[in-house]
Amino acid sequence: MNHLKQIAARLPEYGVDAMLLTSEPGEFYAVGFHGEGVVVVTAGECFYFTDSRYIEAANHLITGASISMTDRSRNYRAMVQEVVDRCGVKRMGFEEEYLSVASYQIWKEGVTPELVPAQKLVNGLRAAKDQEEIELMVKAQEITDRAFREILTFIQPGMTEQEIAAKLQYDMLRFGAMRMSFDPIVASGPNGSKPHAIPGPRKIQRGEFVTMDFGCVYGGYCSDMTRTVAIGEPTEEMKKVYHIVLEAQLAGIAAARAGVPGKSIDAAARKVIEEAGYGEYFGHGYGHSVGIEIHESPNANTRDESLMPVGAAVSAEPGIYLPGKFGVRIEDVTILTENGCIDITQSPKELIIL
Structure with a gap:
């Protein structure tokens, strides 16, 4: 899988003769290969440069690009300059969100074309997943759902947050994941009020919520999900908050579709929580x-006015966090269509009491 033709087709729109891709996500999106290399896309030809650690794999896996290896006499900049001279490149787009100031200066001094910020060229393409990308994300989510089913039979009072996080990671790997899409979050009891709590030695107790936020990478694409479960009978307040969050998530999913701004989807979910009196806790x-990276654009938040494209993979994860008491978050991943969205997370969302 690669997206070289799609990138090449958008070069005129951004007024550049070529696109330089130096980031790991940009490299993978362009040529479908996880290595350490540089991609140059022109209107007529595409090029991939890497070193001796990855050249054999690159030759085996990459199609649609001319592949060359660096050596002691030719570094990446020299190889890119050869392409510049051969193809007459005057203006070259680059990924300004990934290139450090120091690296930018090195590239600016090492090649002759004008370097033009063109992150939006790639971001716009990555925002709309094609069918092959969606299929990989569905598979990643299936692995994550399966790990959730396993964890429900594993959690016991007295077990630590770290033990649960370790089990989630082990199961996702044994079910076929390449790696985690992020370090799992496992937060029990009062730790649940911290949306990005780090799993620690705290032991799970009866009458508490446990929030688990986790995901994996399959075929280069991420999954992401959160479930909050009760260990023993929850209080009435815990039940109330859980169902408010669930109602908010369902409202957001109902509002999610291509062609609407992310802030409108956020507003639909946020309204439920605010009307219930918990607005300050969300x-x-x-x-x-979600895609090659766990956090991509566009976003469904209070500020993002970008119109969602068909094929956007957007998480649905409202939450309520009560400091010193508990927190609740429920998260699915949805694929946006012209008429709505498809929820690719299959785990149940009703309150589970273990």
Whole structure:
């Protein structure tokens, strides 16, 4: 899988003769290969440069690009300059969101074309997943759902947050994941009020919520999900908050479709929580795009006015966090269509009491 033709087709729109891709996500999106290399896309030809550690794999896996290896006499900049001279490149787009100031200066001094910020060229393409990308994300989510089913039979009072996080990671790997899409979050009891709590030695107790936010990478694409479960009988307040969050998530999913701004999807979910009197306890956005990276654009938050494209993969994750008491978050991943969205997360969302 690669997206070289799609990138090449958008070069005129951004007024550049070539696109330089130096980031790991940009490299993978362009040529479908996880290595350490540089991609140059022109209107007529595409090039991939890497070193001796990856050249054999690159030759085996990459199609649609001329592949060359660096050596002691030719570094990446020299190889890119050869392409510049051969193809007459005057203006070259680059990924300004990934290139450090120091690296930018090195590239600016090492090649002759004008370097033009063109992150939006790639971001716009990555925002709309094609069918092959969606299929990989569905598979990643299936692995994550399966790990959730396993964890429900594993959790016991007295077990630590770290033990649960370790089990989630082990199961996702043994079910076929390449790696985690992020370090799992496992937060029990009062730790649940911290949306990005780090799993620690705290032991799970009866009468508490446990929030688990986790995901994996399959075929280069991420999954992401959160479930909050009760260990023993929850209090009435815990049940109330859980169902408010669930209602908010369902409202956001109902509002999610291509052609609407992310802030409108966020507003639909946020309204439920605010009307229930918990608005001040929902501090983050409703969701973010997911793909090669766990956080991509566009986002479904209070500020993002970008119109969602068909094929956007957007998380649906409202939450309520009560400091010193508990927190609840429920998260699925949805694929946006012209008429609505498809929820690719299959785990149940009703309150589970273990």
